[in-house]
Amino acid sequence: MRAIQVKQAGGSFELVEIPTPTPGSGQVLIKVIACGICGGDEVCRSGMFPGMTYPRIPGHEAVGVITALGDQVSAAWVVGQRVGVGWHAGRCDNSEACEHCRRGNFFVCTKATGTGLTLHGGLAEYMVADQTALVAIPDTLDSIQAAGLLCAGLTVFNAIRLSNIRPGDTLAVAGIGGLGHLALQFGRKFGYRVVAISSSSAKRSDCLNKFGAHIFIDTTTEDVPARLAELRPKLTLGTSVNAKSITDLTPTWPSNAQLLIPV
Ligand SMILES: [Zn+2]
Ligand SMILES: [Zn+2]
8 A cells, every 4th residue: 555654753754655454453444535634743753752663654634434344343333434533543442441441531541542653644545543543424524524623623622612611602713724714613603702813814704704703813913912802702722833822812801711722
């Protein structure tokens, strides 16, 4: 199969031809239909994650079809089924589960693996994934659209879901890229007053007309702290990693406002 591979920490993304993998116990083989490219793939390339080994295939926003099953795969997963794999590559799946898995906090599983970090990712024609890492993809959801939800979408969706914001409150989203443009759409559907904050005036039209923002703040021409003090968002998501832009988002109004940096 063809795959994008990083041969060593600090290396580059290379197109290679390697044998198609075989699923082991509890794993499935997936023919990849779509895989997003994320800033997190840079972690795979640079080797900044502890315990990484190479060569490694990046890609943690993968959607595809199951083409083979390993031993001991649950009847919930069948050949021909469309599934997705995100950053989280698996967790305890037995009677000796770690304390976190027993409590349902799978994301901090002590045996957790990372797609494209400790296991190969989806920037390849085929990938093997642990059954505990799979999500079923609804028939009505396009594979390319679904792929981006598995990291960028999940990141902002959970930031909103786990915050204290309620319908009718104001949500501000700073940085309208992969994460931000999804956060605006989730926010509109959740029933918030949605504020988009961007340094790119070219994004104004898409934010207001396509992604559902009610208000657009252009950071190059407007005083962001003053505008936010006036709009008083209950939740602000800072999705661009930039010291000044994050500082500008820090709430100055007396309330229980939250600032989350979901990266
Ligand atoms: Zn990612
Ligand atoms: Zn565990």
